[in-house]
Amino acid sequence: MKKLIAGSWRKGSFDxxxxxxxxxxxxxxxRSGAASPAQMFFNRPLRDALPAHRRSYAPEWQQKAYILEKRARRAKDIQIEHYNRTAHALQPFSIGDHVIVQHPISKSGRLFRQNHRMLRKRVAVMPGNSTPGPSIQADPNNPPPQEENPFGLNQPNATTRRTRGKAKVYTNLAPRRSTRKKERPARYSD
Incomplete structure (x- = not known):
């Protein structure tokens, strides 16, 4: 609408x-695949300044209002289905849950209202690291079962590098040195 008003000014006066x-x-x-406001009101398009053949306003060329409503309803249903494909309800938290809180101020400086949507339950990332919970007293007669270590962690002289897929275990801990011959730069030679 602002563009229409701005375009109506001619030589410093409003036309x-x-x-x-x-x-x-x-x-x-x-409007978005449906009928125009004029077509909704008058059930036909209005004659305007654009050149058009007089037969283009004939009733057989005009779509029925219920067909347009049906098309708009179908488009809305597709939009709702597309949105609900990935949308899900947020899980309720219990007392003592560890959560991650989104910062309420964005990089652009916009301030968001803090609510339940800015909280997510914290999930342990590395195997063996768990969120602190209630401590369980160990029974000396029944030792806890040892967890398998599929990634080779806690092995002597081993490092793990994570790539796509499986982790690779490297057994050399010493830093790798270059085998390139070291020469003095030409600018230092006499």
């Missing part, structure tokens, strides 16, 4: 006729 023509074109334009 009411130009604005009326642009408003007629605006009302005659379709």
């Amino acid at each position: 009411a006729n130009q604005f009326a023509k642009s408003l007629l074109l605006f009302r005659n334009a379709t």
